[in-house]
Amino acid sequence: MNRKNVIRTLTVIAVVLLLGWSFFYFSDDTRGYKPVDTSVAMTQISSDNVNSAQIDDREQQLRLELKNGNGDTENSNKVISKYPTGYGATLFEALQAKNIKTNTVVNQSSVLGSLLIYMLPLLLLVGLFVMFSRMQGGGGR
Numbered sequence: 001m002n003r004k005n006v007i008r009t010l011t012v013i014a015v016v017l018l019l020g021w022s023f024f025y026f027s028d029d030t031r032g033y034k035p036v037d038t039s040v041a042m043t044q045i046s047s048d049n050v051n052s053a054q055i056d057d058r059e060q061q062l063r064l065e066l067k068n069g070n071g072d073t074e075n076s077n078k079v080i081s082k083y084p085t086g087y088g089a090t091l092f093e094a095l096q097a098k099n100i101k102t103n104t105v106v107n108q109s110s111v112l113g114s115l116l117i118y119m120l121p122l123l124l125l126v127g128l129f130v131m132f133s134r135m136q137g138g139g140g141r
Contacts, residue, residue: 033063034076041081043072045094052101057088059107 041062044050049070054063062081069075083091095102 030080033078033080036079036081038081038083040072050100053095054103057106
């Protein structure tokens with residue numbers, strides 16, 4: 001393999017990795033939320049400092065939009081917290097007791113996304129196998 005092919009292959013790999021990273025970075029809808037401990041989130045709920053809340057059930061995370069940021073939240077008015085399995089009902093009851101506008105989201109994975117997750121590594125391995133076989137001169141010629 002000559003130098004041009006190596007540079008071309010490395011460039012293609014770098015572009016694919018960059019596209020994959022940018023897709024996951026820009027599709028992350030939790031950007032702008034400050035991660036805090038569950039106890040900090042519960043303190044904000046009990047002190048009536050919450051405008052609205054969203055419970056992401058499958059991810060087991062709680063997003064809070066606060067009235068005022070404070071020292072516990074590092075002056076951020078949007079915080080996100082993880083919670084343990086089975087704690088979602090308790091969180092929902094605590095939010096309802098304070099009459100906080102609450103939304104519950106249960107994300108469902110798409111068939112195409114699941115298929116892509118399982119097929120992409122397989123296609124990558126097949127592509128590497130074909131590339132290595134051609135490098136050895138066994139391309140069927």
